[in-house]
Amino acid sequence: MNQIKCIVAGPRGKMGSEALRMIEKDEQLTLTGCIDRKYDGMNVKDVDGLPKLDAPIFTDTEVCLQEVEADVLIDLTTPEFGYKHTKLALEHNVRPVVGTTGFSDEQLEELRSLAAEKQLGAVIAPNFAIGAVLMMQFSKWAAKHFPDVEIIEKHHDQKLDAPSGTAVKTAQLIQEERNTHKQGHENEKETIAGARGADFDGMRIHSLRLPGLVAHQEVVFGNLGETLTIKHDSHHRESFMSGVKLAATEVMKLDVLVYGLEHLLD
Ligand SMILES: NC(=O)C1=CN([C@@H]2O[C@H](COP(=O)(O)OP(=O)(O)OC[C@H]3O[C@@H](n4cnc5c(N)ncnc54)[C@H](OP(=O)(O)O)[C@@H]3O)[C@@H](O)[C@H]2O)C=CC1
Numbered sequence: 620m621n622q623i624k625c626i627v628a629g630p631r632g633k634m635g636s637e638a639l640r641m642i643e644k645d646e647q648l649t650l651t652g653c654i655d656r657k658y659d660g661m662n663v664k665d666v667d668g669l670p671k672l673d674a675p676i677f678t679d680t681e682v683c684l685q686e687v688e689a690d691v692l693i694d695l696t697t698p699e700f701g702y703k704h705t706k707l708a709l710e711h712n713v714r715p716v717v718g719t720t721g722f723s724d725e726q727l728e729e730l731r732s733l734a735a736e737k738q739l740g741a742v743i744a745p746n747f748a749i750g751a752v753l754m755m756q757f758s759k760w761a762a763k764h765f766p767d768v769e770i771i772e773k774h775h776d777q778k779l780d781a782p783s784g785t786a787v788k789t790a791q792l793i794q795e796e797r798n799t800h801k802q803g804h805e806n807e808k809e810t811i812a813g814a815r816g817a818d819f820d821g822m823r824i825h826s827l828r829l830p831g832l833v834a835h836q837e838v839v840f841g842n843l844g845e846t847l848t849i850k851h852d853s854h855h856r857e858s859f860m861s862g863v864k865l866a867a868t869e870v871m872k873l874d875v876l877v878y879g880l881e882h883l884l885d
Pocket residue numbers: 628629630631632633634635654655656657695696697698700717718719720721744745746747748777859
């Protein structure tokens with residue numbers, strides 16, 4: 620089995636630390652470096668709370684990419700830095716696997732072009748949980764028959780971006796099946812701004828942020844006399860790890876950027 624050498628950006632984060640625990644147990648993935656805002660020059664195994672993995676930590680992404688041997692950069696940081704890390708990884712011929720959400724359409728397109736130019740695989744997946752990918756695919760299918768839909772996404776209150784990357788991706792998939800139209804009453808008026816949620820191509824997205832939540836989404840379709848609700852819950856961040864592993868292995872076989880884990884599933 621070929622070893623896949625990985626850099627993880629954001630190793631102390633909720634997702635990054637889970638990814639290190641996954642790599643620690645995995646036979647094929649090896650951690651060769653980390654990019655963190657703290658602990659420059661230290662080793663992962665010497666940082667309290669991180670797994671005992673022997674890999675250097677860098678605060679400077681370029682230095683990390685120059686000094687560390689790596690096939691894949693797994694980014695689990697913030698929209699601003701995730702974009703910079705992904706671009707730098709491609710420029711250094713390292714394949715990005717990105718869970719970070721909140722990139723703009725322009726940023727996604729720029730990264731797609733860069734990956735194509737470099738003929739390098741890249742995976743940007745707004746949700747690595749297999750159940751969430753199925754929820755999105757089922758929603759796309761349902762939209763063929765139910766053109767009226769609202770998305771309710773619920774996350775922990777430390778989340779930076781709204782709506783979630785998963786909600787945006789779900790809306791994009793539904794958009795492929797649904798004729799653009801405004802939903803609700805044509806004379807509808809918000810008496811409190813934002814009451815009807817975000818407007819994506821006429822469908823509404825509602826974002827809840829509360830302590831106690833992890834990552835949850837309901838896609839509610841309505842038709843005459845019936846509703847259909849497609850719902851997914853991530854109760855623990857372990858739910859994302861089989862998708863991270865799948866992306867880190869499959870990205871080695873790609874020479875373009877794919878957006879969404881569904882491109883890697885049968
Ligand atoms: N695709 C998927 O399946 C999933 C995606 N996500 C996404 O992943 C991202 C991370 O989520 P989560 O782990 O919950 O967030 P956290 O806030 O827990 O972790 C983010 C980490 O990134 C670090 N960080 C910030 N800036 C930099 C930088 N410049 N260089 C290196 N590290 C940096 C932070 O460090 P510090 O602590 O110092 O601020 C923090 O440790 C989010 O965009 C989220 O939406 C989350 C879950 C699933």
